[in-house]
Amino acid sequence: MSKGPTPPKAPKKKEILEIHSDIREDNYYWLRERENPETLDYLNAENDYRSEVMAPLQALEEKLFLELKGRIKEDDSSVPYFKNGYWIYVRYDQGKDHPIYCRRKGSMDAEEEIMLDVNIEASGKDYFQVGGMSLSPDRNWLAYGYDDQSRRIYKIRFRNLESGEELNYELPQCTGSASWSSDGKFVFYTRKDETLRPNQIYRHQFGSSPETDQLVYEEEDSSFICSVYRSKSERFLMIGCHSTVSNEYHYLEANQPEGEFALIQPRERDLEYSVAHFGEHWYIRTNYQNALNFKLMRSALDQGLKENWEDIIPHREEVYLEGLEIFEKYLVLEERSQGLNRLRVMSWDGEQDHYIQFDSETYTAGIGTNPSFESNLLRYGYSSLIQPNSVMEYNMDTGEQKTLKQQEVLGDFDASVYREERRWYQAEDGEKIPVSIVWRPDRQKEGSNPLLLYGYGSYGITVEPGFSSNRLSLVDRGFTFVIAHIRGGQYMGRPWYEEGKMLKKKNSFQDFISVAEGLIAEGRTQPEQLFAMGGSAGGLLMGTVINWRPELFKAVIAAVPFVDVVSTMLDESIPLTTGEFDEWGNPKNEEYYHYIKSYSPYDNVKEQAYPNLLITTGLHDSQVQYWEPAKWCAKLRDYHQGENHILMYCNMSTGHGGASGRFEALKETAMEFSFLLWQAGIEK
Secondary structure (H helix, E strand, O other): OOOOOOOOOOOOOOOOEEOOOEEEEOOOOOOOOOHHHHHHHHHHHHHHHHHHHHHHHHHHHHHHHHHHOOEEEOOOOOEEEEEEOEEEEEEOOOOOOOOOOEEEEEOOOOOOOOEHHHHHHHHOOOOOOEEEEEOOOOOOEEEEEOOOOOOEEEEEEEOOOOOOOOOOOOEEEEEEEEEEEEOEEEEEEEEEEEOEHHHHHHHHOOOOHHHOOOOEOOOOOOOEHHHEEEEOOOOOOEEEEOOOEEEEEEEEEOOOOOOOOOOOOOOOOOEEEEEEEEEEEEEEEEEOOOOOOOEEEEEEOOOOHHHOOOOEEOEOOOEEEEEEEOOOOEEEEEEEOOOOOEEEEEEEEOOOOEEEOOOOOOEEEEEEEOOOOOOOOEEEEEEOOOOEEEEEEEEEOOOOOEEEEEEEEOOOOHHHHEEEEEEEEEOOOOEEEEEEEEOOHHHHOOOOOOOOEOOOOOOOOOOOOOOOOOOHHOOOOOOEEEEEEOEEHHHHHHHHHHHHHHHHHHHHHHHHHHHHHHHOOOOOHHHHHHHEEEEOHHHHHHHHHHHHHHOOOOOOEEOOOOOHHHHHHHHHOOOOHHHHHHHHHHOOHHHHHHHHHOOOHHHHOOEOOOOEEEEEEEEOOEEEEEEHHHHHHHHHHHHOOOOEEEEEEEEEEEEEOEEEEOOHHHHHHHHHHHHHHHHOOOOO
16 A cells, blocks of 8 residues: 555644753644634544544455444344343344343243333434333332443433433533432432533432522532442442542432432542442442451441451451352452452351362453342353453352353354463563464464554553454454553553552553563564554553653554643643552653653654554543644654654544444444554555
């Protein structure tokens, strides 16, 4: 493919940014002006340029889209779960993009009731996403949140499930979730401020004007967010307040909705805890008493102060306690040891304590939907890089288990032709970095295999080695796919996260580079066939590693990349900024300013040859504002040397998560895959 058209050039308008006696010049600061016609002209010019350059790939892109779509069972449904007299499930109809939420009373043989057909609600809209559905105590009303702007700003509607009619008002500017009082007369919900921080809990009297809603809690600390929900027991309404390093919980009897919320344990810096109610106790997952990998404690309901907490599961240095599920007879723990998920089943009477066994070398497993305390059946999810997602049911009394459903992959998918393994590569400081690998042996050529290296490495989020039917389109064409479980995630427990944040953030970037070098040294690929991809904070990862080691990669995809770290973290008016000072550091502190500036991709673009690059963003992105990738793209054009392509795609209708609807989103995946295949020299 020839180089083709001339790339656009954004006008330069120098902005001087000064703090800590340090001056930065930003020629593209003006791109923050969303309503400026020049801004939209530039974004459209970038879209046109990418379209022209990739025009010869249109047939491949369309083939990939049909291939991706063709693996999906279009008339599909979830495994029903039973709650409060109804079997509840979600299904999809042939050819339709959006889910249909359904229920059946008493038995799956009963007549189906459609609670909400999102296809109808989304008709004619560029974007429509539903979230936070909840039923009233009498099961006659559905509260649901919807976002039609892709800004993660929801409104809540109320629908009568007998008549299908909706109330003539909506609850505004909220997270989308609603929690009912026991009598169904009140609904509690969370509103967002102008920075999109969830900071207020309101009590809404059902059927009344939202203008009369009562503020019951306001989070005044800008580093915290708050939420409201019903406990699994349904006895309590809970308010949770969260920052990166601290939590606080309040509770109210759900049958006394006009009462005052009571505090469990006041917030303390570096004290993290979460609570679950069972019987007359709070069960508390916490890092209290230096429990870095967390432990499980308990207190009486009226004695929630930490001094009254007693150990149930003590802290273990080699085992990270990720979560738990409480049943009447059993306690189930979700643990992680040496990177692998474990599900531990313990009976309250002490007679049982065992782990559910998994056979794969690398896999993901986690507790599923278990709404009933009384059940002896545990639902959990399981998949691996080659085993499709499954919903499993485990009988905790007998140890018997069965597969309730396994994701059906249409076409000629055969798990036996693929291979998966876990490897370890040494980082610069001697740490061993685990990776999960999937490939197809019969499509490999020794020493010249295209390899896609994927990473994230922030917020303690672990990229699990789970199944993706989309990924097959690359692996079937000879790609090896590798997940680098770098520091900043929690694959190896909480210390793994602590070693990849704040003033240790550079470990994440160096880990990724070390894995790339290890893969090359091992002969799995070579720089001319090595590709990298990451999104959001993983886009920051991409931006930094191509500044540091551009020669390692043939091409890189940076999706909705967080690349203008200094300017964003200095601007508290931008969504998410204040809540992330304990993730990145506050650059108003001089030490953090210089550390962040030393790796911030936008601030470290230099005159060098960059890999081929595809950048994606969304005009309405609330998590990473569109101007970060746009500014980065413009600056890269100034400094990049050589013939490699720098392309940007801005979806003018969506935000951080891309397109809504299960098929529409595949079009962007097909575009990304066609870019990778083009760069790998694979034309079909």
